[in-house]
Amino acid sequence: MEPAGPFSGQSADERRRFLAGAERRGEMALVVSLIGNTDDDHPRSPLSSYSASIPVGGGILPRSVTGRRLPTGPLLELASELGPADRDLALRLRNRPPTAPWWALELRDMSAEWVGPAGVTRLMSRGRLEPILVNNLGEPVAGAWVPPDGRQRWYVLPDGIDWNTVLDWLMQHALPQFAPTALRRARSPRFADPDLQTRDELVARQELADLEAHYAEEKLRLKQQLLAAQAQAEPLRHGLLYGSGTPLVNAVHAVLTAAGMHVVDLDLELGATKSADLLVSLDDTGPWRLVEIKSAGGRPSENLVVDLQRHLNTWPQLRPERPVAGGVLIVNHQHKLDPSERDIEVYTRQEFVDTLQITVLSTRHLFDWWRLSDWAAIRTAVLGRDITPATPAATTPTDPSVPAGAKSRWWQRRT
Structure with missing residues (x-):
């Protein structure tokens, strides 16, 4: 388990004895090494293509596996054609916390040559790295190095x-598959020899293994579903609650479109x-409304209403064939504050609110309606x-705590 490097004295000697003993008994040698350093997140040198390296295999020409640290949260999938033990390990690894570090692995062989009485002798390390878990680029992030003779x-x-997870995997899956005689020889209490089990024990053990595998796969499916939902929602969430300029306009455009409205980008x-x-x-036949979208780090200026009113006054000169029935001002106000700390309404001065001739909405209200579909x-x-569109609006998961058909009218508008 986690052997040290080839020049570490006693650890290297112990590893050589272990490998020699396994070869003498005709057993496969299983070795587990860790690559990288969780606490070292410093950027690597621009002159180096990797940030971690470990030797594998030993011998005259040791090979090495290098690792390039990946950004947090890479998308991972099981490698193809995995055996039962490696598949179980891959599922266990893929269920690590989202912030767990990963390194993209690459096998690096070494070669050497020397001149002797018989001429030039060339020696090259051999072996292959079998991927177990890969990222979305197909790079292995966990794997097993196997020599040509397959004995390690x-x-x-x-x-x-x-x-503890690795030890459990070794006892329950890896050793029974690759080195069962080692467990029998050690009479390990954690190893249940299938040749000595009753039928009921075998059936129960298999059902338990199937249940654990199904749970791991279902958990992974739900995690991927959550990640996909977050990736889809985050641009709109950030745009509506923290955005300004084009990102804010794009987010509002997307929400209004999802609600089943026909939206024209006037810019x-x-x-x-x-x-x-x-x-x-x-729909594209009207009635139409102009929508002005603004943001303010603090309390919004009341002049924003004047800007929209000016657009309403000049609209007949721009598109006389498409009359509008009013305007809507949508404001992401106090966006430098957490949404929970912002004023509920865009404008709070009642004397001003009473004079409004247009609809004023906060992006927080728009966001709450959007997230609940x-x-x-x-x-x-x-x-x-409320007019139901001919084509149903885009659907997203709804909050079961909100009664069907419930509507919240929180916008500011003159009555």
Whole structure:
């Protein structure tokens, strides 16, 4: 387990005795080494293509496996054509915490040559690295080095693993598959020799193994489902709650489209600054509404309303064939604060709110409706009334704690 390097004195001697003993008994030698250092996250030298290295195999020309540290949270999958023991190990490793470190592995052979009486002699290390777990680029992040004669399996695993998990895997899967005579010889209490088990024991043990494998696969499937949902939601979440400028406009555009509305990007159609940001309706026949989207690190200026009113006044000169029925100001206000610390409403001065001739929405309200898939609330807030679109809006998981059909009318609007 985790042997030291070839020049570490007693550890190297112990490893040589272990390998020699396994060869003498005709048993496969199983070795587990860790690569990398969990606590060392410093950037590697630009002159080096890897940040960690360990020797494997020993012998006159030791080979090495190098590792290049990967960014946190790589997408991992099982290598193809794994045996039962390696498959179980891969599933265990893939269930490590999301922040666990990983290194992309590469086998590096060594060669040497010398001149003697018989001429030039060339010697080259041999062996292969069998992937067990790979990233989305196909690079192994866990594997086993195997020499040409197949008498060793030198597992290279990432630093930071749970050794109890590895020990359990060795006793329950690796040794029974690769070196069963070693367990019989040691009379290990953790090894159940299948040749000495009753039928009931064998059936129960197999059912337990199947259950554990199913659990590991189901857990992995759900983790991948969660990661996919997070990857899809994060751009909109960040855009609506913390964005400004184009990212904010794009996020609002996506939410209104998901709610089943027809959305026109006016900056693309007319040119930037000529009018509001978006033109929306239930379909492409109207009635239409101009949508202005703004952000403010603190309390928003009341002049934002004046800007939208100016766009409403100049709209007939820009598109007289497409009249609008009003305007909507959507503001990501106080975005430098945590969403829980922001004012509920965009504007809080009641005298000003009472004079509003347009709808004012906060992106926080828009976000809450979007995350609960309350498309009717979004349509009602933006268009002034709930009209079910002919084509159903995009669906996302709903919150079961929210009653069906419940709507929250939190926007500011003159009554």
